[in-house]
Every structure is written in C-alpha cells, then in structure tokens.
Amino acid sequence: MSSQKNIFFATCAPGVEPVLHEEIRALRLPRSERQVGGVYFEGGIEAARRANLWLRTAIRVLMRVQRFACGDEGTLYAETKRVPWESFLRADGGLVVDAQSRDSSLSHSRFIEQRVKDAIVDRFREKTGRRPNVDREGADLGVHAHLFRDRCTLSVDTSGHALHRRGWRKHQGRAPLAETLAAAVVKFSGWDGRAPLLDPFCGSATIPIEAALMAAGIAPGLFSQGFGFENWPGHDTKAWEREKSEAHQKRRSPKRLRLYGTDRDKQRIGEARENAASAGVGDQVELEVADAREFAPRRGWNAWIASNLPYGERIDRGIDLEVLYERFGDALRTHCEGYHVALLCPLGPLTKRLGLRRPERHTLLNGGLDCRLLCAKIDP
Numbered sequence: 001m002s003s004q005k006n007i008f009f010a011t012c013a014p015g016v017e018p019v020l021h022e023e024i025r026a027l028r029l030p031r032s033e034r035q036v037g038g039v040y041f042e043g044g045i046e047a048a049r050r051a052n053l054w055l056r057t058a059i060r061v062l063m064r065v066q067r068f069a070c071g072d073e074g075t076l077y078a079e080t081k082r083v084p085w086e087s088f089l090r091a092d093g094g095l096v097v098d099a100q101s102r103d104s105s106l107s108h109s110r111f112i113e114q115r116v117k118d119a120i121v122d123r124f125r126e127k128t129g130r131r132p133n134v135d136r137e138g139a140d141l142g143v144h145a146h147l148f149r150d151r152c153t154l155s156v157d158t159s160g161h162a163l164h165r166r167g168w169r170k171h172q173g174r175a176p177l178a179e180t181l182a183a184a185v186v187k188f189s190g191w192d193g194r195a196p197l198l199d200p201f202c203g204s205a206t207i208p209i210e211a212a213l214m215a216a217g218i219a220p221g222l223f224s225q226g227f228g229f230e231n232w233p234g235h236d237t238k239a240w241e242r243e244k245s246e247a248h249q250k251r252r253s254p255k256r257l258r259l260y261g262t263d264r265d266k267q268r269i270g271e272a273r274e275n276a277a278s279a280g281v282g283d284q285v286e287l288e289v290a291d292a293r294e295f296a297p298r299r300g301w302n303a304w305i306a307s308n309l310p311y312g313e314r315i316d317r318g319i320d321l322e323v324l325y326e327r328f329g330d331a332l333r334t335h336c337e338g339y340h341v342a343l344l345c346p347l348g349p350l351t352k353r354l355g356l357r358r359p360e361r362h363t364l365l366n367g368g369l370d371c372r373l374l375c376a377k378i379d380p
C-alpha cells in the first residue's frame, strides 16, 4: 500500500485551515489544497503516518477509499461493497460508521450509516465467513461516508481518535482550549519560537504547553496511545517504529526560552503544572498565580502574548468582564509596547474594551462558540 498514491483530507476546526495548510506544506506533503474544514494532500500511507505524528492543528486525517455518483440505496450498497475493506480491518475487528449528507437524494445520515455498515459486514461474511462487530466505543476502524449533491466519498480514519486529545492532559480546567486550537493560536500569532511567550489567562496551560512542544520540536503524535492505521492488517510496524524514533531524536532543548502562564485561580495553576510535567515540559513553562488586571511584564522585552480570555457564556459569570478587558487593555498599552499579541475572545462588543489598534482578525470556532482571534503589535 505504501507506494500507492492516496488522497488524504486533514480536518480542522473552522478557521484553522490557513495554519493547517502551512503545516502540511512545511511537512512537504505533496499536492496540498486548502478547503473549508481541512486540507487535502496526497501520498502513500507513510504520508498519513507523518501527518498524524507531526500535525499540531489537524483533528483527523481521513483517507479516501472510494468516490462515486450515488442517487440511490442500491448504488451506495454495491459501491461500498467493492472496497477492499479487509486492507483496513480484521474480520473480527470493531467498526464504526459516520455519515453526513447535503443536497442529496439519500438524506438520512442514520440510514446511510446502516447501509454502509451492511455492505462492509456482508463483504466480510462472504469472503471469510466472519463479520466485524459494530462498535461505537473503541472501534478499530472508523469509516466516513460523505454525500454531497449525489456524490458519495467513502474514507477511512487513519487517526482513530481526535488528534486534539494528544494524551498529555491530566486536568481539563474549566474551559480548556483544545490542544489543536491552542497550537493554532500560537501559529497565528507568528511566534518565532525563541522570544518569551506569556499567557496571562492560562487556565490548564494549553497554550504555553503547546508552545513549549513546538519550540522543543516534540512531535505531538508521540503522546498518542495508538492511531487508527496501527490496527490495519498491513501496518508496517518497523517503519512506524523507525519514524517515531527519528521524531524522538529531533527533540531540541531550547536554551533560555521563557514561557509563562498565569491565572488568578490557584487550583488551575496546580493542575497546569501537572499538565506541563505530563507533557515533559514542566521545566520550560513557569506557572504562577496572578491577576491579569495587574499584568505588568518587563518593558521592552519584545515578547509574545498568546491567550484565551474568559468568556461570559462558559465561566466567570460572576466577574465583570467589561472591566477586566478594559484593565487588561490598559496594561498592554502601559507595559507591552512592541509586544505581539494574539488574543482569543468571544465574538461581540467585549473585544472593543481591549482598545487594540487595527488588529488582524481571524474567526475561529471554540467549543461551539464563535470567537475572534485578534492579532496585533502593541504600538506606542
């Protein structure tokens, strides 16, 4: 399977596509093309292994296995049955199917899922006399069926789990940012990987931890307990072990790197320290209790501030967010001339209170909430 050229689609949270595309280009994954919701690229299965191991902002890497015109149930069943599913699943393995349909004659996703499952199971039964189990939790293979304008695309999930669940997190905090989104915030900020980076609302420290992993060249996939492709019958264990060991060797120990996270909540800081230790960057991220209303970092430091500010909807209903945003904005103007900021804020009038001048705005979706990432350099 390795020499074969496949089409992959790395999915991401809405708005993250530009930085995911940059990552994919930096990994030299060929023929990449940005779409809404993700980025296509091509290659053999080794390209999927590399993507799962190294991409920081992707949620899943799907591999296309079949695409066909599909206006009725019979075609869906017959075309699905033609796919050599035994390349991806053992006859006694667990299977989960997930379907989406838009502007198509077959419109009920549950029905599509059922027919795709039937076709896969029937193929196994006819070929081997055995059949896979249908298994929502802990399935060995995830299959995605996507219908759009009566064209069906069938894909297998090479990741096997959402990649934002890296595996380093011990504590969630109260409103944790997904690891993939934290990595996207750092990438959008344009951080150079050397300057000090501060998160004055760090919560469980997702942003400083992801920044530390980037600066140390630690592949995020090294934390994973196993990817979907590792269950495939033809999986090349030797090549995979070699690729992981090469990734381990790429780890750097950046000298004099200063990463700081502060939060007013003492419990969060205790948890954040455990998270950083679990990610292996406990000695690179300094975490302390502090109130962002008194934020006063060193002047002239040319640091980066990357942070996810409190949202009224999810937490901190009890605090006056307008005053907090205003005071934090004042602190930025007073102490942070020349700093770069990337602030993830809820959509709405609160962001005006920060008083940032002509920030670059990116629309991102965080846990179902529409957000703005405001990127700016603090001018005198």
Ligand SMILES: C[S@@+](CC[C@H](N)C(=O)[O-])C[C@H]1O[C@@H](n2cnc3c(N)ncnc32)[C@H](O)[C@@H]1O
Pocket: 172, 173, 174, 175, 176, 177, 178, 200, 201, 202, 203, 204, 205, 206, 207, 262, 263, 264, 265, 268, 290, 291, 292, 293, 308, 309, 310, 311, 316, 319, 324
């Ligand atoms: C949206 S959460 C940040 C979540 C974080 N990015 C994570 O991944 O866990 C906002 C954080 O701001 C903190 N916070 C609220 N008011 C604060 C203040 N005045 N000073 C410092 N931190 C504050 C809350 O305790 C909360 O942890």
